[in-house]
Amino acid sequence: MNRNILVLSMLVLGGVLTTVGFIMAFFFTPPVLGPAVTNEAGRILGYQPLFSQKIFYFHVPVALSSFLVFFFTAFYGVRFLMTKEKQYDTRAKVATEVTLMFVILTMATGVLWTRFEWGRWWVWEPRLTTYFIMTLLVIAYFVLRNSIEDEERRATYAAVFGIIAFIDAPISFAITRIIPSSVHPVVLRSGGGLTGSQLAAFLIGLFGMLMIAYAIFNTRMREELVHDRLEAVKAALEG
Amino acid sequence: MAGEARGLSLRQFKAILHKDIVMELRTKEMITSMGLYALLTMVIYQVALSQSGTAFDPRNIAAGLLWLAFVFTSMLGLNRSLVHEKDQGCLEALLLSPVDRPVIFFAKAIGNLIFLLIVQALTIPVFAFLFLQQGSYAGEWWMIPLALLAGAVGISGVGTLLATMSVNTKGKDFVLAVLFVPLMYPLLLAAVSATSAAVLGGDGSVQQFWTGMGMMAGFDAIMLLASFALYEFIVGA
Secondary structure, eight states, rough: OHHHHHHHHHHHHHHHHHHHOOOOHHHOOOEEEEEEEEEEOOOEEEEEEEEGGGGGHHHHHHHHHHHHHHHHHHHHHHHHHHOOOOOHHHHHHHHHHHHHHHHHHHHHHHHHHHHHHHSSOOOOHHHHHHHHHHHHHHHHHHHHHTOSSSSEEEEEEEEHHHHHHHHHHHHHHHHHHSSSOSSSOOOOOOOOOOOOHHHHHHHHHHHHHHHHHHHHHHHHHHHHHHHHHHHHHHHHHOO | HHHHHHHHHHHHHHHHHHHHHHHHHHOOOHHHHHHHHHHHHHHHHHHHTSSSTTTOTTHHHHHHHHHHHHHHHHHHHHHHHHHHHHHHHHHHHHHHHHHHEEEEEEHHHHHHHHHHHHOOOOHHHHHHHHHHHOOOSOOTHHHHHHHHHHHHHHHHHHHHHHHHHHHSSTTTTHHHHHHHHHHHHHHHHHHHHHHHHHOOOEEEEEEEEHHHHHHHHHHHHHHHHHHHHHHHHHHHH
Protein backbone atom coordinates (compact mmCIF):
# COMPACT_ATOMS: atom_id res chain seq x y z
CA MET A 1 0.00 0.00 0.00
CA ASN A 2 2.93 2.29 0.78
CA ARG A 3 4.19 1.99 -2.76
CA ASN A 4 0.83 3.06 -4.15
CA ILE A 5 0.91 6.20 -2.09
CA LEU A 6 4.44 6.91 -3.31
CA VAL A 7 3.44 6.43 -6.95
CA LEU A 8 0.35 8.58 -6.54
CA SER A 9 2.25 11.37 -4.82
CA MET A 10 4.96 11.23 -7.49
CA LEU A 11 2.30 11.57 -10.16
CA VAL A 12 0.68 14.56 -8.47
CA LEU A 13 4.02 16.19 -7.64
CA GLY A 14 5.29 15.56 -11.17
CA GLY A 15 2.17 17.16 -12.61
CA VAL A 16 2.54 20.19 -10.35
CA LEU A 17 6.26 20.59 -11.07
CA THR A 18 5.97 20.30 -14.85
CA THR A 19 3.13 22.85 -14.77
CA VAL A 20 5.20 25.18 -12.57
CA GLY A 21 8.19 24.74 -14.91
CA PHE A 22 5.96 25.47 -17.88
CA ILE A 23 4.58 28.65 -16.33
CA MET A 24 8.04 29.76 -15.22
CA ALA A 25 9.38 29.23 -18.73
CA PHE A 26 6.84 31.69 -20.11
CA PHE A 27 6.58 34.28 -17.37
CA PHE A 28 9.74 34.28 -15.29
CA THR A 29 12.66 33.44 -17.56
CA PRO A 30 14.37 36.07 -19.69
CA PRO A 31 14.09 35.36 -23.43
CA VAL A 32 17.13 34.03 -25.24
CA LEU A 33 18.39 36.68 -27.64
CA GLY A 34 18.86 35.85 -31.29
CA PRO A 35 20.26 37.79 -34.24
CA ALA A 36 21.04 41.50 -33.87
CA VAL A 37 18.60 44.08 -35.18
CA THR A 38 20.44 46.92 -36.88
CA ASN A 39 19.37 50.24 -38.42
CA GLU A 40 20.39 51.44 -41.91
CA ALA A 41 23.71 52.74 -40.67
CA GLY A 42 24.53 49.29 -39.32
CA ARG A 43 24.29 50.27 -35.67
CA ILE A 44 22.98 47.54 -33.40
CA LEU A 45 19.68 48.59 -31.91
CA GLY A 46 19.07 45.44 -29.95
CA TYR A 47 18.62 41.70 -30.25
CA GLN A 48 15.61 39.81 -31.45
CA PRO A 49 14.15 37.63 -28.68
CA LEU A 50 13.75 34.01 -29.68
CA PHE A 51 10.31 32.98 -28.53
CA SER A 52 10.70 29.48 -30.06
CA GLN A 53 13.43 28.76 -27.53
CA LYS A 54 10.68 28.33 -24.89
CA ILE A 55 10.10 24.82 -26.20
CA PHE A 56 13.52 23.97 -24.74
CA TYR A 57 11.96 23.83 -21.25
CA PHE A 58 9.63 21.09 -22.37
CA HIS A 59 11.58 19.37 -25.13
CA VAL A 60 14.87 18.74 -23.33
CA PRO A 61 13.35 17.25 -20.12
CA VAL A 62 11.24 14.92 -22.26
CA ALA A 63 14.27 13.90 -24.36
CA LEU A 64 16.43 13.28 -21.30
CA SER A 65 13.63 11.24 -19.69
CA SER A 66 13.36 9.10 -22.82
CA PHE A 67 17.07 8.26 -22.68
CA LEU A 68 16.89 7.48 -18.98
CA VAL A 69 13.85 5.21 -19.35
CA PHE A 70 15.44 3.50 -22.36
CA PHE A 71 18.40 2.73 -20.13
CA PHE A 72 16.02 0.71 -17.95
CA THR A 73 14.95 -1.34 -20.96
CA ALA A 74 18.55 -2.46 -21.32
CA PHE A 75 19.09 -2.73 -17.55
CA TYR A 76 16.08 -4.99 -17.01
CA GLY A 77 17.09 -6.88 -20.15
CA VAL A 78 20.43 -7.69 -18.51
CA ARG A 79 18.65 -8.58 -15.27
CA PHE A 80 16.33 -10.92 -17.14
CA LEU A 81 19.17 -12.70 -18.93
CA MET A 82 20.92 -13.14 -15.58
CA THR A 83 17.94 -14.42 -13.60
CA LYS A 84 15.37 -15.60 -16.20
CA GLU A 85 12.66 -14.18 -13.94
CA LYS A 86 9.53 -13.10 -15.74
CA GLN A 87 9.09 -9.92 -13.72
CA TYR A 88 12.21 -8.39 -15.30
CA ASP A 89 10.87 -9.05 -18.76
CA THR A 90 7.64 -7.29 -17.84
CA ARG A 91 9.64 -4.40 -16.42
CA ALA A 92 11.72 -4.11 -19.58
CA LYS A 93 8.58 -4.17 -21.71
CA VAL A 94 6.88 -1.47 -19.64
CA ALA A 95 10.05 0.65 -19.67
CA THR A 96 10.10 0.44 -23.47
CA GLU A 97 6.44 1.49 -23.62
CA VAL A 98 7.24 4.56 -21.53
CA THR A 99 10.27 5.20 -23.77
CA LEU A 100 8.03 5.11 -26.83
CA MET A 101 5.74 7.70 -25.30
CA PHE A 102 8.63 10.05 -24.49
CA VAL A 103 10.30 9.48 -27.84
CA ILE A 104 7.12 10.41 -29.69
CA LEU A 105 6.74 13.55 -27.55
CA THR A 106 10.37 14.49 -28.25
CA MET A 107 9.92 13.96 -31.97
CA ALA A 108 6.73 16.04 -32.02
CA THR A 109 8.22 18.98 -30.13
CA GLY A 110 11.48 18.74 -32.11
CA VAL A 111 9.67 18.87 -35.42
CA LEU A 112 7.65 21.89 -34.29
CA TRP A 113 10.84 23.70 -33.36
CA THR A 114 12.50 22.78 -36.67
CA ARG A 115 9.51 24.12 -38.59
CA PHE A 116 9.64 27.39 -36.69
CA GLU A 117 13.39 27.95 -36.67
CA TRP A 118 14.50 26.54 -40.01
CA GLY A 119 11.26 26.88 -41.94
CA ARG A 120 11.04 23.19 -42.71
CA TRP A 121 9.20 20.35 -40.99
CA TRP A 122 12.02 17.94 -41.35
CA VAL A 123 15.77 18.38 -41.63
CA TRP A 124 18.21 15.45 -41.55
CA GLU A 125 20.12 16.98 -38.70
CA PRO A 126 22.11 14.72 -36.29
CA ARG A 127 19.80 15.02 -33.31
CA LEU A 128 16.65 14.57 -35.37
CA THR A 129 18.16 11.68 -37.29
CA THR A 130 19.28 9.92 -34.12
CA TYR A 131 15.86 10.37 -32.65
CA PHE A 132 14.22 9.01 -35.75
CA ILE A 133 16.45 5.93 -35.56
CA MET A 134 15.68 5.53 -31.86
CA THR A 135 11.94 5.69 -32.59
CA LEU A 136 12.38 2.94 -35.18
CA LEU A 137 14.39 0.83 -32.72
CA VAL A 138 11.69 1.15 -30.06
CA ILE A 139 9.00 0.24 -32.60
CA ALA A 140 11.15 -2.69 -33.77
CA TYR A 141 11.28 -3.92 -30.17
CA PHE A 142 7.49 -4.26 -30.15
CA VAL A 143 7.40 -5.78 -33.64
CA LEU A 144 9.83 -8.43 -32.40
CA ARG A 145 7.81 -9.10 -29.26
CA ASN A 146 4.56 -9.42 -31.17
CA SER A 147 5.91 -11.94 -33.64
CA ILE A 148 7.01 -14.52 -31.05
CA GLU A 149 4.52 -16.86 -29.41
CA ASP A 150 6.69 -18.67 -26.91
CA GLU A 151 6.88 -16.66 -23.71
CA GLU A 152 10.44 -17.41 -22.65
CA ARG A 153 11.84 -17.03 -26.13
CA ARG A 154 10.01 -13.72 -26.52
CA ALA A 155 11.46 -12.47 -23.26
CA THR A 156 15.02 -13.53 -24.16
CA TYR A 157 14.96 -12.08 -27.68
CA ALA A 158 13.41 -8.84 -26.47
CA ALA A 159 16.07 -8.54 -23.75
CA VAL A 160 18.88 -9.11 -26.27
CA PHE A 161 17.43 -6.64 -28.74
CA GLY A 162 16.82 -4.07 -26.01
CA ILE A 163 20.47 -4.25 -24.96
CA ILE A 164 21.78 -4.05 -28.54
CA ALA A 165 19.46 -1.14 -29.34
CA PHE A 166 20.57 0.74 -26.25
CA ILE A 167 24.22 0.30 -27.28
CA ASP A 168 23.38 1.37 -30.82
CA ALA A 169 21.64 4.64 -29.90
CA PRO A 170 24.73 6.53 -28.61
CA ILE A 171 26.86 5.19 -31.48
CA SER A 172 24.26 6.51 -33.86
CA PHE A 173 24.36 9.86 -32.08
CA ALA A 174 28.16 10.04 -32.29
CA ILE A 175 28.41 8.94 -35.92
CA THR A 176 25.74 11.32 -37.21
CA ARG A 177 27.68 14.10 -35.49
CA ILE A 178 31.11 13.13 -36.81
CA ILE A 179 30.28 12.12 -40.38
CA PRO A 180 29.77 15.42 -42.22
CA SER A 181 26.62 15.65 -44.26
CA SER A 182 27.15 17.55 -47.47
CA VAL A 183 23.52 18.57 -47.82
CA HIS A 184 22.53 20.35 -44.64
CA PRO A 185 24.90 22.17 -42.35
CA VAL A 186 24.73 21.33 -38.69
CA VAL A 187 23.17 24.30 -36.99
CA LEU A 188 24.50 24.80 -33.53
CA ARG A 189 23.79 27.92 -31.59
CA SER A 190 26.62 28.87 -29.30
CA GLY A 191 25.00 28.70 -25.90
CA GLY A 192 26.07 31.22 -23.31
CA GLY A 193 24.90 29.00 -20.47
CA LEU A 194 21.64 29.34 -18.61
CA THR A 195 20.86 32.14 -16.21
CA GLY A 196 19.56 31.36 -12.74
CA SER A 197 15.85 31.52 -13.49
CA GLN A 198 16.28 29.66 -16.79
CA LEU A 199 18.14 26.87 -15.04
CA ALA A 200 15.50 26.76 -12.31
CA ALA A 201 12.65 26.46 -14.81
CA PHE A 202 14.54 23.78 -16.70
CA LEU A 203 15.41 21.73 -13.60
CA ILE A 204 11.89 21.95 -12.17
CA GLY A 205 10.53 20.76 -15.52
CA LEU A 206 13.10 17.97 -15.66
CA PHE A 207 12.40 16.63 -12.16
CA GLY A 208 8.68 16.88 -12.77
CA MET A 209 9.05 14.90 -15.98
CA LEU A 210 11.17 12.21 -14.29
CA MET A 211 8.55 11.86 -11.54
CA ILE A 212 5.83 11.45 -14.15
CA ALA A 213 7.95 8.83 -15.90
CA TYR A 214 8.36 6.96 -12.62
CA ALA A 215 4.64 7.17 -11.86
CA ILE A 216 3.57 5.99 -15.33
CA PHE A 217 6.06 3.13 -15.20
CA ASN A 218 4.78 1.92 -11.84
CA THR A 219 1.12 2.34 -12.72
CA ARG A 220 1.62 0.27 -15.88
CA MET A 221 3.57 -2.32 -13.86
CA ARG A 222 0.65 -2.64 -11.44
CA GLU A 223 -1.74 -3.08 -14.31
CA GLU A 224 0.47 -5.88 -15.66
CA LEU A 225 0.59 -7.59 -12.27
CA VAL A 226 -3.18 -7.38 -11.85
CA HIS A 227 -3.58 -8.73 -15.37
CA ASP A 228 -1.29 -11.67 -14.59
CA ARG A 229 -3.24 -12.43 -11.43
CA LEU A 230 -6.50 -12.31 -13.37
CA GLU A 231 -5.12 -14.76 -15.92
CA ALA A 232 -3.99 -17.08 -13.14
CA VAL A 233 -7.45 -16.96 -11.51
CA LYS A 234 -9.13 -17.61 -14.87
CA ALA A 235 -6.87 -20.60 -15.50
CA ALA A 236 -7.59 -21.94 -12.03
CA LEU A 237 -11.36 -21.61 -12.54
CA GLU A 238 -11.29 -23.37 -15.90
CA GLY A 239 -9.00 -26.13 -14.70
CA MET B 1 44.49 -28.73 -21.74
CA ALA B 2 43.73 -25.18 -22.82
CA GLY B 3 45.61 -25.70 -26.07
CA GLU B 4 43.68 -28.89 -26.69
CA ALA B 5 40.37 -27.09 -26.14
CA ARG B 6 41.44 -24.34 -28.50
CA GLY B 7 42.37 -26.91 -31.14
CA LEU B 8 38.98 -28.54 -30.73
CA SER B 9 37.16 -25.21 -31.06
CA LEU B 10 39.11 -24.46 -34.21
CA ARG B 11 38.18 -27.86 -35.64
CA GLN B 12 34.52 -27.29 -34.81
CA PHE B 13 34.68 -23.83 -36.34
CA LYS B 14 36.20 -25.23 -39.52
CA ALA B 15 33.62 -28.02 -39.65
CA ILE B 16 30.65 -25.64 -39.51
CA LEU B 17 32.19 -23.26 -42.02
CA HIS B 18 33.11 -26.19 -44.27
CA LYS B 19 29.53 -27.45 -44.17
CA ASP B 20 28.19 -24.05 -45.26
CA ILE B 21 30.69 -23.71 -48.08
CA VAL B 22 30.20 -27.27 -49.37
CA MET B 23 26.45 -26.79 -49.31
CA GLU B 24 26.84 -23.57 -51.24
CA LEU B 25 29.19 -25.16 -53.79
CA ARG B 26 26.64 -27.91 -54.39
CA THR B 27 23.48 -25.82 -54.57
CA LYS B 28 24.96 -22.39 -55.46
CA GLU B 29 21.77 -21.06 -53.97
CA MET B 30 23.06 -18.13 -51.86
CA ILE B 31 25.38 -16.63 -54.45
CA THR B 32 22.84 -17.05 -57.25
CA SER B 33 19.98 -15.51 -55.32
CA MET B 34 22.05 -12.68 -53.83
CA GLY B 35 23.84 -11.93 -57.11
CA LEU B 36 20.63 -11.95 -59.11
CA TYR B 37 18.98 -9.75 -56.51
CA ALA B 38 21.87 -7.26 -56.79
CA LEU B 39 21.51 -7.29 -60.58
CA LEU B 40 17.78 -6.64 -60.31
CA THR B 41 18.54 -3.70 -58.01
CA MET B 42 20.67 -2.25 -60.84
CA VAL B 43 17.64 -2.40 -63.13
CA ILE B 44 15.62 -0.51 -60.52
CA TYR B 45 18.41 2.10 -60.34
CA GLN B 46 18.20 2.58 -64.09
CA VAL B 47 14.48 3.23 -63.76
CA ALA B 48 15.05 5.57 -60.80
CA LEU B 49 17.71 7.56 -62.66
CA SER B 50 16.04 7.45 -66.07
CA GLN B 51 14.61 10.97 -65.78
CA SER B 52 17.62 12.61 -64.14
CA GLY B 53 18.97 14.09 -67.38
CA THR B 54 22.39 14.03 -69.03
CA ALA B 55 23.92 16.64 -66.73
CA PHE B 56 23.46 14.37 -63.74
CA ASP B 57 26.60 12.55 -62.67
CA PRO B 58 25.77 9.16 -61.05
CA ARG B 59 29.19 9.24 -59.37
CA ASN B 60 27.76 11.65 -56.78
CA ILE B 61 25.38 9.02 -55.46
CA ALA B 62 27.34 5.90 -56.49
CA ALA B 63 28.36 5.04 -52.91
CA GLY B 64 24.79 5.30 -51.67
CA LEU B 65 23.45 3.16 -54.51
CA LEU B 66 26.08 0.49 -53.89
CA TRP B 67 25.37 0.23 -50.19
CA LEU B 68 21.64 0.19 -50.86
CA ALA B 69 22.17 -2.88 -53.04
CA PHE B 70 24.35 -4.50 -50.35
CA VAL B 71 21.81 -3.85 -47.59
CA PHE B 72 19.05 -5.63 -49.48
CA THR B 73 21.16 -8.50 -50.78
CA SER B 74 22.70 -9.09 -47.35
CA MET B 75 19.27 -9.22 -45.71
CA LEU B 76 18.23 -11.80 -48.28
CA GLY B 77 21.42 -13.80 -47.71
CA LEU B 78 21.30 -13.64 -43.91
CA ASN B 79 17.73 -14.83 -43.86
CA ARG B 80 18.48 -17.71 -46.22
CA SER B 81 21.57 -18.78 -44.34
CA LEU B 82 19.63 -19.23 -41.10
CA VAL B 83 16.41 -20.54 -42.67
CA HIS B 84 18.44 -23.45 -44.03
CA GLU B 85 19.78 -24.22 -40.59
CA LYS B 86 16.34 -24.18 -39.06
CA ASP B 87 14.27 -25.92 -41.74
CA GLN B 88 16.61 -28.86 -42.04
CA GLY B 89 16.95 -29.17 -38.28
CA CYS B 90 20.66 -28.43 -38.51
CA LEU B 91 20.64 -25.72 -35.86
CA GLU B 92 19.06 -28.08 -33.34
CA ALA B 93 21.65 -30.74 -34.14
CA LEU B 94 24.41 -28.19 -33.71
CA LEU B 95 22.99 -27.20 -30.33
CA LEU B 96 22.75 -30.82 -29.22
CA SER B 97 26.37 -31.46 -30.13
CA PRO B 98 29.01 -30.32 -27.63
CA VAL B 99 30.01 -27.22 -29.60
CA ASP B 100 30.62 -23.94 -27.81
CA ARG B 101 27.98 -21.33 -28.70
CA PRO B 102 30.56 -18.66 -29.60
CA VAL B 103 32.06 -21.10 -32.12
CA ILE B 104 28.67 -21.42 -33.82
CA PHE B 105 28.35 -17.63 -33.92
CA PHE B 106 31.78 -17.09 -35.45
CA ALA B 107 31.41 -19.88 -37.98
CA LYS B 108 28.03 -18.63 -39.17
CA ALA B 109 29.18 -14.99 -39.19
CA ILE B 110 32.34 -15.77 -41.15
CA GLY B 111 30.31 -17.86 -43.61
CA ASN B 112 27.92 -14.97 -44.14
CA LEU B 113 30.85 -12.58 -44.47
CA ILE B 114 32.44 -14.69 -47.21
CA PHE B 115 29.21 -14.85 -49.21
CA LEU B 116 28.63 -11.13 -48.83
CA LEU B 117 32.19 -10.31 -49.93
CA ILE B 118 31.80 -12.52 -53.02
CA VAL B 119 28.56 -10.78 -53.93
CA GLN B 120 30.21 -7.37 -53.37
CA ALA B 121 33.12 -8.36 -55.60
CA LEU B 122 30.68 -9.40 -58.32
CA THR B 123 28.43 -6.36 -57.96
CA ILE B 124 31.09 -3.63 -58.06
CA PRO B 125 32.32 -4.26 -61.64
CA VAL B 126 28.76 -4.67 -62.90
CA PHE B 127 27.74 -1.43 -61.24
CA ALA B 128 30.78 0.40 -62.62
CA PHE B 129 30.09 -1.04 -66.07
CA LEU B 130 26.46 0.04 -66.03
CA PHE B 131 26.64 3.44 -64.35
CA LEU B 132 30.18 4.81 -64.13
CA GLN B 133 31.45 4.56 -67.69
CA GLN B 134 32.27 8.21 -68.28
CA GLY B 135 33.48 9.15 -64.81
CA SER B 136 36.88 8.46 -63.30
CA TYR B 137 37.72 6.92 -59.95
CA ALA B 138 39.56 9.36 -57.74
CA GLY B 139 40.90 7.44 -54.74
CA GLU B 140 43.59 4.83 -54.26
CA TRP B 141 42.64 1.37 -55.58
CA TRP B 142 42.55 -0.25 -52.10
CA MET B 143 40.16 2.29 -50.60
CA ILE B 144 36.89 0.77 -51.87
CA PRO B 145 37.77 -2.85 -50.93
CA LEU B 146 38.75 -1.69 -47.45
CA ALA B 147 35.50 0.21 -46.95
CA LEU B 148 33.50 -2.74 -48.29
CA LEU B 149 35.27 -5.11 -45.91
CA ALA B 150 34.69 -2.90 -42.86
CA GLY B 151 31.01 -2.57 -43.73
CA ALA B 152 30.59 -6.26 -44.50
CA VAL B 153 32.12 -7.30 -41.16
CA GLY B 154 29.54 -5.28 -39.23
CA ILE B 155 26.66 -6.41 -41.43
CA SER B 156 27.46 -10.11 -41.17
CA GLY B 157 28.35 -10.01 -37.47
CA VAL B 158 25.26 -8.22 -36.16
CA GLY B 159 23.21 -9.63 -39.02
CA THR B 160 23.94 -13.21 -37.96
CA LEU B 161 22.64 -12.47 -34.47
CA LEU B 162 19.51 -10.74 -35.80
CA ALA B 163 18.83 -13.43 -38.41
CA THR B 164 19.10 -16.15 -35.77
CA MET B 165 16.40 -14.29 -33.87
CA SER B 166 14.20 -13.52 -36.85
CA VAL B 167 14.04 -17.09 -38.24
CA ASN B 168 12.40 -18.11 -34.98
CA THR B 169 9.65 -15.49 -35.28
CA LYS B 170 6.40 -15.48 -37.22
CA GLY B 171 7.48 -12.58 -39.40
CA LYS B 172 10.90 -14.00 -40.47
CA ASP B 173 12.37 -11.76 -43.20
CA PHE B 174 10.10 -8.85 -42.36
CA VAL B 175 11.20 -8.90 -38.73
CA LEU B 176 14.83 -9.10 -39.89
CA ALA B 177 14.40 -5.92 -41.94
CA VAL B 178 12.70 -4.07 -39.08
CA LEU B 179 15.51 -4.96 -36.67
CA PHE B 180 18.38 -4.73 -39.14
CA VAL B 181 17.94 -1.35 -40.84
CA PRO B 182 17.78 0.97 -37.80
CA LEU B 183 20.56 -0.92 -36.02
CA MET B 184 22.81 -0.70 -39.08
CA TYR B 185 22.08 2.96 -39.71
CA PRO B 186 25.31 4.37 -38.17
CA LEU B 187 27.47 1.78 -39.95
CA LEU B 188 25.85 2.49 -43.29
CA LEU B 189 26.24 6.24 -42.87
CA ALA B 190 29.97 5.84 -42.20
CA ALA B 191 30.31 3.30 -45.03
CA VAL B 192 28.66 5.57 -47.58
CA SER B 193 30.78 8.49 -46.41
CA ALA B 194 34.04 6.53 -46.77
CA THR B 195 33.07 4.96 -50.11
CA SER B 196 31.91 8.30 -51.45
CA ALA B 197 35.20 9.94 -50.46
CA ALA B 198 37.07 7.20 -52.33
CA VAL B 199 34.95 7.55 -55.48
CA LEU B 200 34.78 11.33 -55.66
CA GLY B 201 38.12 12.48 -54.25
CA GLY B 202 38.68 16.19 -53.87
CA ASP B 203 39.79 18.29 -50.93
CA GLY B 204 39.79 16.49 -47.61
CA SER B 205 38.58 13.24 -49.13
CA VAL B 206 41.43 11.23 -47.60
CA GLN B 207 40.54 12.55 -44.16
CA GLN B 208 36.85 11.86 -44.78
CA PHE B 209 37.72 8.33 -45.83
CA TRP B 210 39.70 7.60 -42.67
CA THR B 211 37.06 9.20 -40.45
CA GLY B 212 34.48 6.89 -42.00
CA MET B 213 36.81 3.91 -41.61
CA GLY B 214 37.44 4.75 -37.97
CA MET B 215 33.71 5.02 -37.29
CA MET B 216 33.10 1.67 -38.97
CA ALA B 217 35.92 0.05 -37.03
CA GLY B 218 34.45 1.38 -33.78
CA PHE B 219 30.95 0.19 -34.68
CA ASP B 220 32.28 -3.23 -35.72
CA ALA B 221 34.28 -3.65 -32.53
CA ILE B 222 31.50 -2.65 -30.12
CA MET B 223 28.60 -4.32 -31.90
CA LEU B 224 30.48 -7.55 -32.66
CA LEU B 225 31.49 -7.84 -29.04
CA ALA B 226 27.87 -7.31 -27.96
CA SER B 227 26.53 -9.79 -30.54
CA PHE B 228 29.15 -12.34 -29.56
CA ALA B 229 28.28 -12.01 -25.88
CA LEU B 230 24.53 -12.19 -26.46
CA TYR B 231 24.46 -14.99 -29.04
CA GLU B 232 24.52 -17.68 -26.40
CA PHE B 233 21.19 -16.49 -24.99
CA ILE B 234 19.61 -16.41 -28.44
CA VAL B 235 20.49 -19.95 -29.45
CA GLY B 236 19.65 -21.20 -25.97
CA ALA B 237 16.09 -19.85 -26.00
